Amino acid sequence: MDGSTRTPPAAATVAGAVAAVAVGAYFGTRGLAVARQAGFADLVQGFPTGSLRLSGTLVALGAGALLAVVLAAVAVADRLPGWPVALAGLALDYLAGEVGLRQGAGLVPQQPPTAEGVLAVLAAAVGAGLALGGALSAVARSAPARRWPVAAALAAGLVVGPGVEELFRLAAGDGVASGGRGWSAQVGVSVLAVVVAAVLRHRESGRPVGTANADPTGPPTGEPGRRSAGRAPIGAVVATAVAAVLTLAGLMTRWWVVDVFRLSPDGLVGPRRARFVESVAYFSPVAVAVVAGLVLLGYAWRTGRATAARWVVLGFATGPLLLLGLRLGFVGERAQAYLVLLAGVAAVVAGATLARLRPGLLPWDAVGLLLAALAVPFAVPTVQAELPGTGTLVVSLPSALGLGLALGFGLVLVVTAPGADADRDPGRAAGVLALGAAAIALSALALAPTVIRGLGLGSSEGVALTVPMLVAVSALVLVLLFGFGRAVDRIRRDLRAEATTEGPRP
Numbered sequence: 001m002d003g004s005t006r007t008p009p010a011a012a013t014v015a016g017a018v019a020a021v022a023v024g025a026y027f028g029t030r031g032l033a034v035a036r037q038a039g040f041a042d043l044v045q046g047f048p049t050g051s052l053r054l055s056g057t058l059v060a061l062g063a064g065a066l067l068a069v070v071l072a073a074v075a076v077a078d079r080l081p082g083w084p085v086a087l088a089g090l091a092l093d094y095l096a097g098e099v100g101l102r103q104g105a106g107l108v109p110q111q112p113p114t115a116e117g118v119l120a121v122l123a124a125a126v127g128a129g130l131a132l133g134g135a136l137s138a139v140a141r142s143a144p145a146r147r148w149p150v151a152a153a154l155a156a157g158l159v160v161g162p163g164v165e166e167l168f169r170l171a172a173g174d175g176v177a178s179g180g181r182g183w184s185a186q187v188g189v190s191v192l193a194v195v196v197a198a199v200l201r202h203r204e205s206g207r208p209v210g211t212a213n214a215d216p217t218g219p220p221t222g223e224p225g226r227r228s229a230g231r232a233p234i235g236a237v238v239a240t241a242v243a244a245v246l247t248l249a250g251l252m253t254r255w256w257v258v259d260v261f262r263l264s265p266d267g268l269v270g271p272r273r274a275r276f277v278e279s280v281a282y283f284s285p286v287a288v289a290v291v292a293g294l295v296l297l298g299y300a301w302r303t304g305r306a307t308a309a310r311w312v313v314l315g316f317a318t319g320p321l322l323l324l325g326l327r328l329g330f331v332g333e334r335a336q337a338y339l340v341l342l343a344g345v346a347a348v349v350a351g352a353t354l355a356r357l358r359p360g361l362l363p364w365d366a367v368g369l370l371l372a373a374l375a376v377p378f379a380v381p382t383v384q385a386e387l388p389g390t391g392t393l394v395v396s397l398p399s400a401l402g403l404g405l406a407l408g409f410g411l412v413l414v415v416t417a418p419g420a421d422a423d424r425d426p427g428r429a430a431g432v433l434a435l436g437a438a439a440i441a442l443s444a445l446a447l448a449p450t451v452i453r454g455l456g457l458g459s460s461e462g463v464a465l466t467v468p469m470l471v472a473v474s475a476l477v478l479v480l481l482f483g484f485g486r487a488v489d490r491i492r493r494d495l496r497a498e499a500t501t502e503g504p505r506p
Contacts, residue, residue, distance in 0.1 A: 017153035019197035024157020031128035038064030039448030070129025076233030082138025083198035089130025140430035152352035236431030250288030306485035315436035317474035319443030347404025372402025
């Protein structure tokens, strides 16, 4: 195709960034809603003493696990176009929400599931996986100069997703509890942004959108060694599937324990039995999430060493933090809400800039996680009651700053670090991105009851501090990985300097 018909790189970059923000904001609200609702499948049925139904629980938890597997498979598939796949995911989720689930309500079956209900739940999970997986594929297969701005935009969308939803709701004139017109408007704008990005990407490349590795800067499709390098992306999907199965098995074990020990022999719930059931329901998922995260972490280390492992640890820790969200309220606290949105975007820009210019200065992803973890205890109603006049600012502002810094730094680092091999093998980079995104989805699925229980419903302080402690441990792991990476880099520099000094042997 003649070069005059190609789109200027700046236009394609801007379009890709806007589409990434739209998809990230969608997944940060509607996508994680699948994981959040599925995590409560065995706790809301028959509450407080009724019997639990295996069919409804299995459908909901299966949908949460399917979300992670689909997004990983889509991200690493070399012959699937990124933005068109994301567009299909948005459309599928909208149809599932509007037609099957009445705008997203009832993701967890409260009765013996019908065929229509099962299809709607699975369609919502597949739509969320297609949307995020397509965006990750587009990021990994972008030109090197464009990859980091689009990755930063995706991180910004994930962070400010609740605020974007509130902005559309406000513009559409919806009430506080209504999301109908606002959500329809958000879907329309998101679809338009993704369509523009796909068209400009197609025009810039001068090839059909579905062509593998359509980016003109990438290696040819038939380059020698391409097939052998594909083992890593396939392995990323397998690792995600194993982690998803372990998560599903662990949560189904929790379902069995809750179902068996929920009722006392005389039909009454004693205090000791109630405490045991509560402990199993809200603390055992921590072990389930850790086991699944270790599977993803092990394969990430094998694929991309410290950089890839840091992204998976970051994804594992941000899953429950993204469920907490920014807790924005534009109706009565509009000035605070705008401040939080601007702070979140600024933090993402700062994190992305640090990842590009000074990635070895400090483990900024760990710093961001610790800052965001501070917001969780402040979200407890008893603490909020002691802080009159602050509204949700004391929760939303550190969440936005911390998550923005952590995700902006971590996502840009993983697509620009020399060890990521993104330029030589985009499929390998997509596999690493998919592992971290799967960690977000699976940790959100497993830890949703712990997060929500820690925010109210008469929860104890132990439940409220579970997530901050888990995030703090994750931050410590990030610091250790950062130090290990610095040590390895120093050893390599010393070896290269020694080889240069000695010169070639006679």
